[in-house]
Amino acid sequence: MSELTSQKKWIQVAAIEDIPILGARVIQAKETRIAIFRNTENEVFALEDRCPHKGGPLSQGIVHGTTVTCPLHAWNINLDKGCALEPDEGCVKTYELKVEASLIWLNSDCLSEF
Amino acid sequence: MKKQKLVMIGNGMAGVRTIEELLKLNSDLYDISIFGSEPHPNYNRILLSPVLAGEQTLEQIVLNDLEWYESNGIQLHTGKKITQINRKERTVTAEDGTSETYDRLLLATGSLPFILPVPGNDLPGVMAYRDIKDTLEMIDVSTRYKNAVVIGGGLLGLEAANGLALRGMSVTVVHLAEWLMEKQLDKTAADLLRKSLESKGLKFLLNTATEALTPNASGDRVGHIRFKGGLEIPADLVVMAAGIKPNTALAESAGLHCNRGIVVNDTMQTFDPRVYAVGECVSHRGTTYGLVAPLFEQAKVCANHLAEYGIGLYMGSVTSTKLKVTGVDLFSAGNFMGGEGTEEITLTDSIGGVYKKLVLKDDRLVGACMFGDTAESTWYFKLMRDMQNVAEMRDTLMFGESNIGDVGHQGHNKVAGMTDEDEVCGCNGVTKGAIVKAIRDQGLFTLDEVKKCTKASSSCGSCTGLVEQVLMNVLGTDYSATPRKKFICGCVDLSHDEIRQGIRKEHLISQEAVRSQLGWRTPNGCATCRPAINYYLISTWPHEAKDDPQSRFINERAHANIQKDGTYSVVPRMFGGLTTPAELRRIADVAEKYKVPTVKVTGGQRIDLLGIKKDDLPAVWKELDMPSGHAYGKSIRTVKTCVGDEHCRFGTQSSMRMGVELERMLFGMYSPHKVKLAVSGCPRNCAEAGIKDVGIIGVESGWELYIGGNGGIKTEVAEFLCKVKTDEEVREYSGAFLQLYREEAWYLDRTVHYLQRVGMDYIKQKIVDDAESRKALYERLVFDLKDAPDPWKDFERAGVDVRQFKTIPIIEVESV
Structure with a gap:
């Protein structure tokens, strides 16, 4: 409501070059593992590194377009929304991030919820 | 726009x-x-x-x-x-x-139904059978009238006749030809069909031409049908099913x-x-x-x-026929009548009502006609569609696909004998009933659609044949297996072969070039096509095409096997299954230092360290100081050996030395799927060479080479290729075969699949008969594998992105 609560706290996590194109890196925030993906359009996405199916590490999957294919049982997860593509169902938590001056910043508000 | x-x-x-x-x-x-x-x-x-x-x-x-x-x-x-x-x-x-x-x-x-040009064809009660309106009218008539005549004993006519009979009418089928469904069946099968339908109460008039339809007594609708020759029978309903145009x-x-x-x-x-x-x-x-x-x-x-993609051509189709009359099993496809230059294999059991005819031409199955037992029809249809060489299995062809060794569905190989509760897909737990329901409720027609909607056959694929049978049983004629050409994935309408040819012909050396020149619809492909293209690129243009680690499955990218909890397993190479006290000591030290939860001896004669954190991998590799075992790759895995003549009292050859030599020769070899070898020093075959991609068995006078064995999803015994004398010949022949497989097999085909597709004659011709071809293949293999880097040691040359082994820490997350 006030200026203060709507203000987001951003923490710098990596430079965009640190993330392989069509690949991912993993960030450890306390108990939570977050996968940061980068595609050929240079878009970056942050998802909890846990497939909604059986908890597979999505960061290890093959990235194509705005989709990652989980390495364990090949579920396809949309990077933008964090949800499984048909015919599978389920979503994984996504995190807000922004890129400024080739640096990736994560909104730490969503981190502190853990 | x-x-x-x-x-x-x-x-x-x-x-x-x-x-x-x-x-x-x-x-x-x-x-x-x-x-x-x-x-x-x-x-x-x-x-x-x-x-x-x-x-x-x-x-x-x-x-x-x-x-x-x-x-x-x-x-x-x-x-x-x-x-x-x-x-x-x-x-x-x-x-x-x-x-x-x-x-x-x-x-x-x-299309429009063909209406016979006979007098009275416009009387009320004379109709075609083509759409919902016709169907509803037939159902309505069946509640009020008794006698139906169906003109035309083809697929549609018989289905109409069967339906009307089930609705309580007395039905006569009139057919011009000598036997029913003459375009789909030979006479023997058609006679069995007729008998079977007669036992359901249908009546038949074959060799019979219609002359006229005449009105009933009150003149308000059709009442009789008269045939050439003068016979006349009552008809309150006449259905014209004599063809479409x-x-x-x-x-x-x-x-x-x-x-x-x-x-x-x-x-x-x-x-x-x-x-x-x-x-x-x-x-x-x-x-x-x-x-x-x-x-x-x-x-x-x-x-x-x-859609303005402008690729893809329709080249015509192979079609098959299955009658949708419950309780009648019938199938035909291709040139089932045979003729000039064809051979026939038939099986007839007229008492049991079973008839099978297979038509072969030039060692290929070109036609099939079956009645009474059609369980194997999908397999025959697949053989025809793929134009597979069947010379090798000619004597057992009639008995169908031997599924001995298939695992995961309780030994079932015929869907008809399964109940709705029986599991078809053992990987994803999909029952027959669930697949049938999905096909009916969601209007599915193809294997791909069933895979997508039910997940059946989408994992290991061993139940694909069963799923195809379910489709065929539910849909009948609607279904003609997968399309004639199997596309690599949904990104492009090209087969594996076409992509390989494109890469070679256009000299493509990068993923981007392949996708843009061969007409991909997706910007970076998908998890199915990318690894395949990567393999095709590096195997077609070794030392030239760029390997793309991001297009490899994680195991080949991390050079370790991912486990269900996201940790990795590490299997160092032990050439020929041989190790030393020093290596064992280092393995023990690493296992203790990194608290490795499980240490296991593998089936390939080496040691697996399971449960290693990804960040620890580089250090583990360094401290092991052993070569990568490539246990994670579509690549050379192991060469299993027995002790051989160095120690064994029965040994005739030095199997350990031969195995080590082969494994060194093949080090770093990527292939369409994993490759396993074995070398036994005598015919007792303790190294189990009979279920390996290349199995070598020492005999007193030299070595016997076997290829295409498999011990996994489908147990398959390797076939004899040839016998050679010297160690050098063993290397050359087995290397040449593996190179042929590397150049021609589709990605994810094991040698057994490749062998079944091209046939043993072809391989023998390329490897055994043609010395020049063999030497050229062998040389290409040696060239490809020259200076193959060890991905556990030479990160730079092996293209290992080491950033992946460093988790980025967030030290302090403040709470707001």
């Missing part, structure tokens, strides 16, 4: 499938209008027979409900018959005056070239390039098709061109 206008005339299965395929490719290109003369949305015409027979309801056979048209922004005009096409003005006009202009026009006008009247009136059907080229265009045509109304390379599977192949090609 303003959308173009696409108008489709006809609202049937082929046309609407084209629109569906088009929307999948590009949903923004066109404003679409569809005109249908029937007052219904698109429904499954082939399931009219089960509706007539009372086995399904009309609601169940609707494929696209009105909501589908609406949600896709399609303007649907039902009950409006187009009577005029003006190609100059690019307009179409319906009977009621409704008119639309088009940029592209799609004709899907289907392509509905070309509209196209002809618009001046489009027609010859039996609307003539189209391989891109489904008529002589007016703005006008496309698909379905039963079409004549393609002089052939018209009446079964749904080929029409769907046409739809796919047509949609591709409408």
Whole structure:
């Protein structure tokens, strides 16, 4: 409501070059593992590194377009929304991030919820 | 950009499938209008027979409900018959005056029943059997009248007759030819069919021509049918099912070239390039098709061109037939009559009502006709479609696909014998009942659709044959296995072979080049095509094409095997299964230092360290100081050996030395799938060479080479290739075979699949008979593997992205 609560706290996590194109890196925030993906359009996405199916590490999957294919049982997860593509169902938590001056910043508000 | 206008005339299965395929490719290109003369949305015409027979309801056979048209922004005009096409003005006009202009026009006008030109053919009670209206009328008549006559003993006529009989009518089938379904069956099978249908109460008049239909006593509808020769029988209902003809009247009136059907080229265009045509109304390379599977192949090609991709050609189809009469098992496909240059294998059990005929030509199966037991029909159809060489299995061909060794579905290999609760797909726990339900409820036609909707056969694939059988049993004629050509994935309409050829011919050396030059629809492919292309690139242009680690499955990217909890397993190489005290000591030290939870001896004679954190991998590799075992790759895995003549009292050859040499030679070899070898020092074969991709067995006078064995999903015994004398020959022959496999197999095919596809004769010719070919293959292998880097040591040259082994820490997350 006030200026203060709507203000987001951003923490710098990596430079965009640190993330392989069509690949991912993993960030450890306390108990939570977050996968940061980068595609050929240079878009970056942050998802909890846990497939909604059986908890597979999505960061290890093959990235194509705005989709990652989980390495364990090949579920396809949309990077933008964090949800499984048909015919599978389920979503994984996504995190807000922004890129400024080739640096990736994560909104730490969503981190502190853990 | 303003959308173009696409108008489709006809609202049937082929046309609407084209629109569906088009929307999948590009949903923004066109404003679409569809005109249908029937007052219904698109429904499954082939399931009219089960509706007539009372086995399904009309609601169940609707494929696209009105909501589908609406949600896709399609303007649907039902009950409006187009009577005029003006190609100059690019307009179409319906009977009621409704008119639309088009940029592209799609004709899907289907076919019309052939009405016999006999007196009385316009009497009430004389009808065709073609659509919902006909079906409802037949059901209605069956409640009020007794005697039905069906003219035509083909597929449609027999299904109509069966349905009417089940509705309580007394049915006679009149057929002009000497036997039933003469276009799909030979006489023997047709006679068995007739007997079987007679036992269900149907009556038949073969070799019989109709002369006239005459009214009943009160003159208000048909009452009798009279045949040439004078015989007359009562008929309250006459169904004409004597064939169909392509509905070309509209196209002809618009001046489009027609010859039996609307003539189209391989891109489904008529002589007016703005006008496309698909379905039963079409004549393609002089052939018209009446079964749904080929029409769907046409739809796919047509949609591709409408979407302006401009790739994909329709080359005609192989079709098969299955009668949808419950309790009658019948199948035919291809050239089942045989003829000049063909051979036949037949099995007849007239008491048991089983008949099978297989027609072979040049060691390939070209036709099949079966009655009474059709369980193996999908397999035969697949053999025909793939034009597989069957010389090797000729003597067992008749008994069907031997599924001995298939695991995961309790030894079932015939779907008919399974209950609804039986599991078809052991990987994903999908029962037969679930698949049947999905096919019926969701209108599925292809294996890919079943995979997508149910997940059955989408993992290890060993149940694919079973799923195809379920499809065939539920859909009957609707189903013709997978398309003639199997596409690599949904990103492109190309087969594995076509992609390989493209890469070689165009000298493509990067993923991007492959995708842009060969017409990919997706920007970076998908998890299915990317690893395959990567392999094709590096195997076709070794030391030249760029390996792309991001296109490899994680195991080959991290050079370790991912486990269910996200940790990795590490298997260091022990050439020939040999190790030393020093290596064992280092393994023990690493296991303790990194708290490795599980240490296991593998089936490939080495040691697996399981449960290692990804960040620890580089340190583990360094401290092990052993070569990568490539236990994670589509690559050379192990060469298993027995002790051999160095110690064993039975040994005739030095199997350990041979195994070590082979494993060193093949170090770093990537391949379509994993490759395992074994070398035994005597025929006791303790190294189990009989189930390896290349198995080598020492005998007193040299070495025997076996290829194509497999011990996994499907146990397969390796086949004898040849016998050689020297160690050098063992290296050359086995290396040449593996190189042939590397160059020609499809990605994810094991040697057994490749061998089955090309046949042993072909391999022998390339490896054994043709010394030049063998030497060239061997040299190409040696060139490819020259200086192969060890990915555990030489990160730079092996292209290992070491950033992946560093988790980025967030030290302090403040709480707000």
